Structures are given as structure tokens and as C-alpha cells.
Amino acid sequence: MDVLTHSLGSEGVRMIVGLIGVIALVSVNALFLIWMERKVAAHMQLRPGPMEVGPHGAIQTVCDAVKLMGKELITPEEVDKPIYYLAPIVVFLPVLLTFLVIPFSQTMVIKDLNVGIILILAFSSLSVLAILMAGWSSKNKYSVFGAIRSVAQNIAYEIPLLITVMSVILMVGSFKLTDIVVAQSRYWFILVQPLAFILYIICATAETNRTPFDLPEAESELVAGFHTEYSGMRFALFFLAEYTNMFIVSAVATVLFLGGWHGPILPGAIWFLLKVYALIFLIMWFRWTFPRVRFDQLVTFAWKILIPLSFVNLLLTALALKIF
Amino acid sequence: MLSESIPQALSPLNLEKVAPGDYAKTGYHLEVTATPEQMPAVAQALLKEGCFLESLTAVHTSREAFTLVYHFANFYELCRTAVHAVLPDGAEAPTISHVFPGADWYEREVYDLYGIKFAGHPNLKRLLLPEDADIHPLRKEFPAEAEAKAEAPK
Amino acid sequence: MITSGIEEKTFVLNLGPQHPSTHGVLRVLLEMDGEYITAAEPVIGYGHRAHEHMAENRNYQQFLPNMGRVDYLHALAFNQGYCMAVEKLLGLEVPERAEYIRVITNELNRLTSHLLWFGAYLMDLGAFTPFLYCFDDREHILDLLDSLTGSRLTYCFYRFGGVPKDIDDDFISGTRAFIHRLRSRWADYDNLVTKNVIFIHRTKGVGLFTKEQCQLYGITGPSLRGSGIPYDIRKSEPYSAYPQFHFEIPIGENGDIYDRYIVRLREMEQSCRIIEQALNKLPKGPIMAEKVPKRIKPPEGEVYTAVETARGEFGIYIVSQGDVKPYRIKLRVPSFANLSLMVESFKDNLVADVVAILGSIDVVIPEIDR
Numbered sequence: 001m002d003v004l005t006h007s008l009g010s011e012g013v014r015m016i017v018g019l020i021g022v023i024a025l026v027s028v029n030a031l032f033l034i035w036m037e038r039k040v041a042a043h044m045q046l047r048p049g050p051m052e053v054g055p056h057g058a059i060q061t062v063c064d065a066v067k068l069m070g071k072e073l074i075t076p077e078e079v080d081k082p083i084y085y086l087a088p089i090v091v092f093l094p095v096l097l098t099f100l101v102i103p104f105s106q107t108m109v110i111k112d113l114n115v116g117i118i119l120i121l122a123f124s125s126l127s128v129l130a131i132l133m134a135g136w137s138s139k140n141k142y143s144v145f146g147a148i149r150s151v152a153q154n155i156a157y158e159i160p161l162l163i164t165v166m167s168v169i170l171m172v173g174s175f176k177l178t179d180i181v182v183a184q185s186r187y188w189f190i191l192v193q194p195l196a197f198i199l200y201i202i203c204a205t206a207e208t209n210r211t212p213f214d215l216p217e218a219e220s221e222l223v224a225g226f227h228t229e230y231s232g233m234r235f236a237l238f239f240l241a242e243y244t245n246m247f248i249v250s251a252v253a254t255v256l257f258l259g260g261w262h263g264p265i266l267p268g269a270i271w272f273l274l275k276v277y278a279l280i281f282l283i284m285w286f287r288w289t290f291p292r293v294r295f296d297q298l299v300t301f302a303w304k305i306l307i308p309l310s311f312v313n314l315l316l317t318a319l320a321l322k323i324f
Numbered sequence: 325m326l327s328e329s330i331p332q333a334l335s336p337l338n339l340e341k342v343a344p345g346d347y348a349k350t351g352y353h354l355e356v357t358a359t360p361e362q363m364p365a366v367a368q369a370l371l372k373e374g375c376f377l378e379s380l381t382a383v384h385t386s387r388e389a390f391t392l393v394y395h396f397a398n399f400y401e402l403c404r405t406a407v408h409a410v411l412p413d414g415a416e417a418p419t420i421s422h423v424f425p426g427a428d429w430y431e432r433e434v435y436d437l438y439g440i441k442f443a444g445h446p447n448l449k450r451l452l453l454p455e456d457a458d459i460h461p462l463r464k465e466f467p468a469e470a471e472a473k474a475e476a477p478k
Numbered sequence: 479m480i481t482s483g484i485e486e487k488t489f490v491l492n493l494g495p496q497h498p499s500t501h502g503v504l505r506v507l508l509e510m511d512g513e514y515i516t517a518a519e520p521v522i523g524y525g526h527r528a529h530e531h532m533a534e535n536r537n538y539q540q541f542l543p544n545m546g547r548v549d550y551l552h553a554l555a556f557n558q559g560y561c562m563a564v565e566k567l568l569g570l571e572v573p574e575r576a577e578y579i580r581v582i583t584n585e586l587n588r589l590t591s592h593l594l595w596f597g598a599y600l601m602d603l604g605a606f607t608p609f610l611y612c613f614d615d616r617e618h619i620l621d622l623l624d625s626l627t628g629s630r631l632t633y634c635f636y637r638f639g640g641v642p643k644d645i646d647d648d649f650i651s652g653t654r655a656f657i658h659r660l661r662s663r664w665a666d667y668d669n670l671v672t673k674n675v676i677f678i679h680r681t682k683g684v685g686l687f688t689k690e691q692c693q694l695y696g697i698t699g700p701s702l703r704g705s706g707i708p709y710d711i712r713k714s715e716p717y718s719a720y721p722q723f724h725f726e727i728p729i730g731e732n733g734d735i736y737d738r739y740i741v742r743l744r745e746m747e748q749s750c751r752i753i754e755q756a757l758n759k760l761p762k763g764p765i766m767a768e769k770v771p772k773r774i775k776p777p778e779g780e781v782y783t784a785v786e787t788a789r790g791e792f793g794i795y796i797v798s799q800g801d802v803k804p805y806r807i808k809l810r811v812p813s814f815a816n817l818s819l820m821v822e823s824f825k826d827n828l829v830a831d832v833v834a835i836l837g838s839i840d841v842v843i844p845e846i847d848r
Binding site: 348349350351352371374375376377378379381383384393395397399400402404406424425426428429430437450451452453454461462466 | 522523526528530531534566692693694695696702707709714715779780781782783784791793795797805806808810814815818819822847848
Binding site: 041044045046047141145211212214221223288289290291292293294295296297 | 489491492497513600603604605606607610611614670671674676677679680828829830831832833
């Protein structure tokens with residue numbers, strides 16, 4: 001350890017340990033979330049869900065992961081190979097990097113950047129590039145449809161998302177995630193910004209391509225959308241990214257609105273995770289109750305309702321700050 | 325009453341037979357016999373009476389001739405009109421798909437299964453069988469299952 | 479009509495034959511301008527099994543099992559139609575009790591069909607959960623019918639002149655319990671689907687069928703009633719024991735896919751009503767006509783009978799030449815006409831609407847292909 005510290009500096013060791021921790025967290029988290037989704041879906045649909053492997057099917061997703069790894073990677077003949085190969089990696093890496101700044105507790109944060117929230121928003125919007133690459137390179141009309149929809153959708157929903165986040169930033173005066181959490185030590189921002197919270201959850205659901213906004217992969221229209229032509233581990237990476245994205249948007253919501261690690265008795269990190277999983281449950285609940293919106297409705301909803309509303313919210317926040 | 329107004333509407337066409345049917349036995353309220361050439365006019369008259377085309381099919385009655393069978397019914401009043409039109413083998417029947425667009429597919433089906441051509445049909449292609457098929461399986465000379473199996477090369 | 483014709487601005491999308499929401503093996507060629515459809519051409523026949531040709535080559539009894547396989551979701555109505563036609567040819571009288579059993583089983587079968595449609599339709603719209611709710615309900619009916627007929631889907635239960643097996647007290651009490659259970663579920667369905675804002679926005683004003691179009695294309699069944707025409711063969715050309723029961727024909731106003739949804743949902747309640755009345759009034763007596771000939775050899779002649787299936791009018795046209803084999807059997811299936819109009823209504827809609835419209839008329843492709 002001393003040698004490592006000596007050659008890399010304490011900051012370097014922190015980074016490496018953090019990165020290993022993140023990779024472990026991402027995989028375990030995804031396995032857990034997939035199991036959780038299955039269980040949530042099942043119980044909402046009056047059935048038990050996976051029960052065979054492990055207690056209440058807890059190891060089922062591990063088996064599925066192993067199966068996916070063992071699958072043949074099929075590359076259709078006509079695809080644009082470099083882009084086709086690159087897309088699953090491009091979708092996954094930015095997701096990994098955003099973990100760098102998420103404050104699980106006062107001290108459990110790998111690198112507390114002073115532009116933390118901007119970094120998260122910037123990296124998470126990269127995933128749309130990956131979806132475009134995947135859809136475009138697949139040489140499949142359904143995939144292209146998925147990709148086009150995804151781009152239009154992400155551009156439309158990114159704007160209200162950013163403006164909503166801005167109204168919280170205005171109140172704190174800092175882009176640093178820990179500062180935002182510390183500012184909520186007396187009360188959570190959901191109490192003063194309820195509209196912003198609702199707007200954020202809607203946009204986050206759309207950003208993560210979840211029902212009712214799952215148009216890029218709408219299975220009843222587009223077969224499987226942008227990942228129609230992917231198989232095996234490449235498909236698994238898209239899957240992994242989707243669930244990790246869900247974790248990240250929920251974590252950001254926790255930081256912005258639900259007071260991050262603040263909570264009585266239990267340690268901060270536990271509170272943080274509890275809040276995140278509660279939000280994820282909410283998003284899963286949406287998926288298993290709502291039908292899908294139509295594409296034109298989706299875009300109209302963003303441009304005509306969400307964006308004006310988020311501007312109103314921003315103006316009101318600024319006004320309130322000026323007066324009080 | 326449709327069973328009275330339909331014969332009235334059809335009377336200017338000088339059809340071979342317009343008679344009340346035996347509903348208990350056949351399910352028809354009106355039985356009409358026409359020539360295939362008269363069919364567009366008959367369809368037009370029945371459309372004016374508010375009828376819809378229930379079904380259109382053919383029967384391979386003999387070696388030389390087919391009978392085209394048209395069934396019309398009405399949404400508001402129970403009155404099924406069956407129109408029979410005898411068509412010699414090889415002759416073309418005029419289409420009624422410009423009167424009842426729903427007849428489009430029925431005529432394609434009859435063409436597909438019997439090889440009867442409908443003059444003036446906008447898109448007379450095979451419907452149920454593959455486009456490159458060379459059989460018309462409901463013609464009586466087409467072998468039955470068992471015969472076809474016996475003839476097939478082993 | 480779509481040829482190879484890819485114009486500059488459009489492209490051709492091949493929907494099916496293997497696609498998650500074509501309900502069987504339907505293939506539709508869509509000429510698209512972005513997400514909008516400029517032309518549509520269906521290609522059918524992938525499930526063609528030559529039922530009509532088979533009919534000409536086997537005797538009347540041998541063709542009976544075929545009827546369960548034309549429309550596998552409402553097999554008993556097809557059984558009913560065929561049996562009625564042959565009974566008419568032979569001049570057979572079906573005993574009262576047999577007619578009641580036919581009505582009860584037929585309406586149960588209609589419920590299974592509508593429940594399956596409900597689930598599959600919502601799945602087309604992207605909601606998965608209702609699918610499992612209604613399959614849970616449907617399973618109860620399948621068990622009931624299984625205990626009576628011996629099969630779960632492709633029933634061959636009616637015979638010329640009656641039914642082969644009487645219903646027992648277990649079946650009756652089971653059916654009553656099921657009706658009670660299903661009625662308690664309507665509120666769930668309404669809360670989950672009918673009142674959902676997204677659902678209403680997806681379905682209102684989409685896929686309109688006008689009354690004129692319905693007449694020109696010969697649309698029947700719930701798709702027609704959604705457009706406001708109260709045409710139901712159970713009422714307008716009463717057959718079997720239906721005239722003895724009170725029930726209503728639900729109709730829609732605008733003819734959009736929302737109306738068709740509402741019509742089907744209300745029809746399920748009407749089916750429950752019919753079954754209840756039939757169970758209450760069930761007469762005693764034989765279940766088979768007395769003088770059914772061993773050799774079915776109807777006299778020369780032709781007959782057309784129509785029954786109301788879950789999708790619309792099923793008409794069967796039989797030409798007999800006094801032989802043990804029918805000379806010609808034509809099956810007039812409801813989805814055939816319904817699909818031909820639906821394709822017209824695809825134009826200028828979004829690809830998402832295609833799926834919604836397709837689901838709303840509840841096509842069964844093997845029925846069209848025969």
C-alpha cells in the first residue's frame with residue numbers, strides 16, 4: 001500500500017479503489033435491479049416471478065448474465081462494422097464515468113468536482129450518440145427508426161431537464177453535488193420545488209427510455225428498436241447501461257430534491273441508497289401500469305408543456321430568491 | 325320492406341329471375357338470377373337499397389361453367405339476397421369492386437382459387453396462394469389430397 | 479399498390495410476417511414518409527390450409543374438426559355455424575337443452591376471445607400488465623370448457639342435432655362463480671386502462687371507420703358496432719336460443735378505435751348476462767335430436783347460415799349435390815372484410831397507429847387465410 005501511495009499519490013489510490021468499487025457496484029446493482037424489476041412486475045401482475053434459482057429467484061439474473069456471456073456474438077453481414085462494435089462500449093463508458101461525482105455520503109465520493117452536476121448531465125446525454133450509432137450501423141429499418149426516435153426524444157427532453165436542474169442550482173449557488181446536499185440539511189428541496197421534482201421525474205423517465213416513453217425500443221412497433229440486431233454480451237451492455245442509467249437519474253434526483261444522505265439513525269450511505277431505490281421503484285411502477293405514448297404526442301408534450309412549465313418554474317424560483 | 329323494394333329496384337334490369345326465397349330451407353329471402361354482365365348494375369341497385377356485400381364466391385358447377393354467387397344483406401333489416409350468375413369457362417366477368425370496394429379481395433380470392441378473371445379489376449393478383457403458384461385448386465379437375473399424394477413421385 | 483417503387487422521399491417498411499404485433503402471420507408492406515404511412519399493402523396467405531378444398535374431399539362429419547381451426551379464438555361459433563347449416567340442409571330440429579348448452583359454451587368462448595383481445599391489444603399499445611390480468615381470468619374459462627369438451631382451444635364440441643355431452647352441476651356452479659368473479663374485475667380494468675389518460679389520447683379519433691365505409695366493405699362485428707350501427711346477428715337474424723334472452727347491443731359513436739374498445743368491453747358484460755339467464759332457465763330434456771342419420775347425406779340444394787362470432791359475421795355457404803361429401807363449402811369470415819378496410823385506414827397515420835388499429839379490429843389471421 002505504501003508503495004502504491006508513494007508512486008501514485010494518495011489521490012491516485014483513491015481513484016483506483018473508487019473505480020474498482022464503481023465497477024463492482026455497477027454490475028451488482030444491475031443484477032439487483034433486473035431481479036427487482038422482475039419481482040415488481042410479477043407482483044403487479046398477480047404472479048410470483050422467478051422463484052427457482054436461489055431464495056425467491058435471487059440468483060436468477062446471475063444465471064442469465066452467465067448465459068448471455070456464453071452466447072454467440074452474431075454480426076449481421078451488412079452492418080457498418082466499426083460503428084456497430086463501438087456502440088455498446090460508447091453507451092456503457094459514460095455511464096460508468098458519472099459515478100465519479102455521485103456523493104453516496106459526506107465522504108464516500110470519488111472526486112468531488114465543483115462542476116459535478118454538469119459532468120453528469122453532459123455524460124448522460126452521450127448515450128443518445130451510442131443509440132444513434134447502434135441504430136444507424138445495424139442496417140435495419142426498425143433500428144434506424146429507434147435511433148431517430150431516440151435522438152428526437154433526447155433533444156426534446158434534455159432541455160426541460162436542464163432548466164429544471166437550473167432552478168435548484170439557483171437556490172444553492174453551486175454546481176458541486178455535496179454542496180447541494182449540504183444545503184438541504186434543514187429541509188429537502190422537494191418541499192420548495194415540488195413542480196421541479198415532478199418535471200425532473202418525467203424527463204428522467206424519458207431520458208432513460210422507460211415506459212411510457214420507451215419509443216426507441218417499443219417492442220410492439222419496432223420489434224426491439226435500436227438493439228434489434230445485437231446479441232449476447234453486446235446486447236447485455238445496452239441492458240446494463242439502461243439499468244445503470246436508471247440508477248444515475250434516481251441518484252441525481254436524490255441529491256437535488258430528496259436531501260441526499262440526510263436522514264436519522266442510519267448511516268448516510270444507507271439512506272442515500274434507500275432513496276435511490278425508492279425512486280427506481282417509482283419508475284418501474286410507471287412501466288408496468290402505463291401504455292406507451294405515441295411519438296408525436298411525446299415530442300409535443302415536451303415542447304409545448306414541459307419546456308414552458310420548466311421556464312415558469314425557473315422564473316418563479318429567481319423571483320422568490322430576489323424577494324426573500 | 326326490403327323484400328318488396330329490392331325486386332322493384334331490380335325490375336328495370338330485366339333479370340332472369342327475381343323471386344322470394346325459402347328462408348327456412350336456404351337462408352335466403354330473395355333469390356335472383358342474373359348474367360355476369362348485369363352484375364355491376366345489380367350491385368349498384370343493391371347499394372342504393374343500403375345493402376352490403378356479405379360474400380362473393382364461385383361454384384364449379386360443371387365442366388363448362390361456373391356459377392358466381394353473391395350474397396347481399398342489410399344492416400338494419402333482415403333480408404338476404406342471393407344472386408347467382410352463370411359464367412362459361414374461360415369467359416371474363418365484369419368486376420363489381422368499383423361499386424363495393426370490399427369485393428376487391430373476394431374477386432382476387434375467386435381468381436386465385438378458380439382462375440376466373442374479372443374484367444376491370446384494379447389489382448387482380450393472387451391473394452392466398454403464393455404469387456408464383458400455377459394451380460387453381462378449387463376447380464373440380466384439381467386432384468384431391470389422397471390422389472395428389474398417390475401421384476407424387478416417391 | 480406498392481411495387482418496388484421507392485420514390486425519393488419514401489421507403490418501404492416490411493411489417494411482418496414475423497413481427498410482435500401482427501397477431502399471427504400477417505405481412506404488410508408500408509410505404510413510409512418518415513414515421514407517416516403513405517400506402518399500405520397487405521400480403522396474406524401465409525397460414526393458408528385449404529380448408530375449403532378439404533371440405534370438398536371429406537364427408538360432413540369429417541369436416542367438423544376443421545371448424546375449430548379456422549378461427550382458433552372463437553372455435554365454438556364456427557362449430558355452431560357449420561352445424562346449423564348442415565342441420566338446415568337435413569331438416570333436423572335441435573332439442574331445447576342442447577341449444578341452451580350451445581349458447582352457454584358459445585358465450586364463454588366469446589368471453590375468452592374478448593379477454594385475449596383485451597390483453598393483446600393493450601400489449602400492442604405498450605402496456606404489459608393488463609395482459610396478465612385478463613389471461614388470469616381467461617384461464618378459468620379454459621378450465622371450465624376443458625372439463626366439458628376435452629380441449630382448451632380448438633374445440634370440436636357440437637354435433638349435427640345437438641351436443642354430445644351434457645353439462646353437470648360442477649360446470650354450472652363453476653360458471654356462476656366465474657361470472658361473479660369476472661364482474662368484480664371490471665372496476666380493475668377500468669381503473670387500469672379505460673380511464674388512463676395516455677390510453678385515451680392514443681385511441682380517441684384514430685382509425686375512423688365511417689358508416690358508409692362499413693357498408694361498402696361489409697364490415698361486421700364489434701368493428702361495425704363501434705361505428706354506431708347496431709348489427710348483431712344474435713339479434714337481427716336470431717338463431718339458436720338467443721331470442722329467449724335479454725341482452726343489449728352496445729354501440730359506439732364515432733367509429734374510432736376507442737369506440738371499438740368500449741364496445742368489446744361492454745359486450746363481455748352482455749355475454750355474462752346471457753350466460754346467467756341461460757343457466758337460470760336451463761330446460762330439462764334430451765341433448766341430441768332423435769333421428770340423426772348415421773350417414774349424413776343431405777338432399778340436393780344450397781344453404782347460407784350466419785352466426786355472430788367475436789369478430790363479426792361468420793357465414794357458411796354449403797352446396798350439396800345429394801352426396802356424402804359437400805359439393806362446395808365457402809367460409810365467409812369476418813376478419814377478411816375487416817382487414818381489407820383497415821388497410822385503407824392506415825394511410826396518413828403513424829406506424830404506432832398501425833399497430834393500434836390492427837389490434838382494435840382484433841384480426842385472427844388464420845381465419846382470413848383459411
